[in-house]
Amino acid sequence: MNRIFAGGLMALTLLLAGCFSPSDGLPAGEEAYRVIPVQSEDGALREYRIGVLDVLSIRTFQEPELTFDQIAVTSAGTINFPFIGELNVIGKTPQTLSDEIEAGLGTRYIRDPQVVVGVVSSAAQRVTVDGEVVQPGVYEIAGTSSLIESVARARGLKFTGVDDEVIVFRMIEGERHGAVFDLRAIREGRAPDPEIIGGDRIVVGYSALRGAWEDFKSAAPVFNVFRRF
Template sequence: MKSIKLCALFIGFLSLVFVKTLLAEEEYTLGSGDIVRITVYEHEDLNLAARINEKGNITFPLIGEVTIGENTVAFAERIISKALEKGGFVHEPQVSIVIEQYRSRQVSVLGEVRMPGKYTIEGASSIIDLIALAGGVSDKASEFAHLITTKQGKPLQIRVDLHKILFDGDVSQIVDVDTGDIIFIPKMDRFYIYGEVQRPGVFRLERNMIVMQALAVGGGVTPRGTERGLIIKRINSDGEVLEIDASANDLLIPNDVIYIKESLF
């Protein structure tokens, strides 16, 4: 049920993401390959469209070659404005820059999404935008996503709590993506239950799930079973299988195996 809600909320949540994306557009960093349209108010002869070259430069009337790459749109506007005024060409120029075409930027979305693959992003895009482009998460998806990116030339992995974003509206969990990033959605955490239970098998491990809730998911014990003497088989950090005497309120962790004994009476 939680996985179905998680999938559905990706559609309903897009309105909230859209607002954040609009704000993030202002922080987009210009780069090589971007095509920009530059307008100088009341100076139509200076208006032009230009592609930023590999050095981050464009050639602008009167001021020549100017570097605007690796800057936000607002900062690039100020660069051109100051150059025009410093050169004595325009008094208090009002410069406006609009991005007409973004350079080709791709992000890979892998794992438990409906349409894994590479997606081209335009402008500022978040991890939620890319998961939505990939069709949303599958029914077997975890509640967490992993963003593999780089920071200052070093690889960095960020764990994103999709549950907090979609169920709690926690936009602080939303992170932006950039060229070459990888988004990976792992399979859901699971637990196993067998023995004298109505529906033995493998089930999704919900957040903060306890043994009592797991028994309910498994349909409860059979008439021959007993909730006394429950055993959890758990793999420790050394790969050893431990047998733990469990109670109904014990918290489960991923890959726990619950065994329901047969009643002796």
């Protein structure tokens, strides 16, 4: 009787646990690589994207009051610029930010402004690896990494990890985007390994089936105790 009860409880747990997935609605397959692409075939790095605590230089041609040798990005990913105010800069390229400042100044204040944004110093680039990995945490990378390399830094997947439901989140032009990748297909060479950049967050999905099995095995000694009485 105890076995029947345990089996029924386990089946109900599996049914309830499988009703929701955090990857629902996110692009997968070929669509995922449009959001999080692979490194170019010639090995060239993607254009740098500004991160929190970076130090920028902003030079406005013939406008010394609008020229700064150093301006720090806040922990919230913003800077304050004269006449424009607070700008969200995280995830933007220096060229994109240059264009945005030119547009803001040109609207009211300066005729045909010319702005150049540079990166004086870059804060250590970090990638967060979370979810069903052995050692979740924040890991430093030099420039860029790949999905396989980033997951390996976290010591790989736990037993309850789902290798075909690995989500990468990235800030692009100030907006958060996500995409789902099949780590098994990447390992086997059936899919390309997407490029991971500083600021990305990787979340490995949870297997409700394996999790319920782990819970069942943990509870098994308890059921055996009851059977003795």
